[in-house]
Amino acid sequence: MCGACMASEPRANERYVMSITKVFGIFAAVFAVAYTIAFEWHWELFSYHPRLGEFGWGQQASRGGPVMHWYGCLATAFFVAAAVSLATLPFLRKRCVPLWIGWAVPLLCIFAWFWFLRAFFIR
Amino acid sequence: VYTALLIVHGLLAVALLGGLTHQAFATLWPARQSGGFVSAYRSVSAARFTNVNITLYVVTFALGSYIYPAYRIAVRTWIENARLWQISGLFEMKEQSLAIGLGMLPFFWLVWKGQEGQQEGASSERAQMDDGPALRHRLVQFSGRPHRQ
Numbered sequence: 001m002c003g004a005c006m007a008s009e010p011r012a013n014e015r016y017v018m019s020i021t022k023v024f025g026i027f028a029a030v031f032a033v034a035y036t037i038a039f040e041w042h043w044e045l046f047s048y049h050p051r052l053g054e055f056g057w058g059q060q061a062s063r064g065g066p067v068m069h070w071y072g073c074l075a076t077a078f079f080v081a082a083a084v085s086l087a088t089l090p091f092l093r094k095r096c097v098p099l100w101i102g103w104a105v106p107l108l109c110i111f112a113w114f115w116f117l118r119a120f121f122i123r
Numbered sequence: 124v125y126t127a128l129l130i131v132h133g134l135l136a137v138a139l140l141g142g143l144t145h146q147a148f149a150t151l152w153p154a155r156q157s158g159g160f161v162s163a164y165r166s167v168s169a170a171r172f173t174n175v176n177i178t179l180y181v182v183t184f185a186l187g188s189y190i191y192p193a194y195r196i197a198v199r200t201w202i203e204n205a206r207l208w209q210i211s212g213l214f215e216m217k218e219q220s221l222a223i224g225l226g227m228l229p230f231f232w233l234v235w236k237g238q239e240g241q242q243e244g245a246s247s248e249r250a251q252m253d254d255g256p257a258l259r260h261r262l263v264q265f266s267g268r269p270h271r272q
Contacts, residue, residue, distance in 0.1 A: 024229040024233045025230050027229055028227040032226055035222055036223075039219070048192070050195050051196055066195050066199070068195055077226065099234070103227070103230070106226070106227050109223055113220065117212055119212075120208045120215065121208070
């Protein structure tokens with residue numbers, strides 16, 4: 001059972017709204033996983049050089065100052081999550097998405113981040 | 124300018140914290156009457172905080188993202204040079220958790236929208252669109268306590 005199943009037959013526009021909302025859980029899960037992978041494997045869409053105020057595609061080397069990958073990782077995660085959500089939309093007309101996917105997967109990713117960042121605290 | 128924005132960012136974050144704790148307390152430990160301070164804190168309609176919390180999250184996040192480069196250049200460089208790894212690690216924790224939370228906002232809205240429909244006795248049409256009964260059932264499972272009618 002899931003949050004998007006219903007007993008009575010909805011109208012066409014309601015079905016569309018329901019399908020859109022059905023993917024929110026998938027979006028949350030994929031966004032978390034994609035962000036984690038993008039950050040760990042350097043799959044950022046772009047990088048930012050704050051000292052120079054310049055952007056560059058993909059992973060960039062330092063140009064005499066720090067390089068910020070965070071914005072690029074957010075962009076990567078957003079596009080991947082949006083693409084996966086849109087791709088799964090047609091399959092969700094008569095199927096249900098378990099609600100736990102929307103919170104359990106991101107929670108696991110946050111725990112994974114605690115593990116990745118442990119070096120900051122055990123030096 | 125960045126100092127002023129940082130202060131606003133902090134104030135918005137405190138407001139968000141207040142909204143989220145209101146929502147959490149009203150869900151997990153609801154009170155029917157607002158007798159004392161604690162009861163009044165718990166007796167709010169939790170679902171009504173949803174849009175405010177989402178707005179505060181987005182605005183706080185956007186403001187933090189705007190001032191992040193200044194932090195990266197001036198503050199974090201100093202923190203790393205001073206070898207204050209734990210402080211740097213705490214910021215990293217916050218940064219990654221908030222990024223993941225940003226992706227959860229639509230889902231957060233969906234779950235609370237269903238709850239709101241139930242709390243306020245929404246019309247059957249609205250309840251169908253928001254899948255209220257099933258969502259409420261899930262929320263009851265999440266919270267581990269019976270839901271008030």
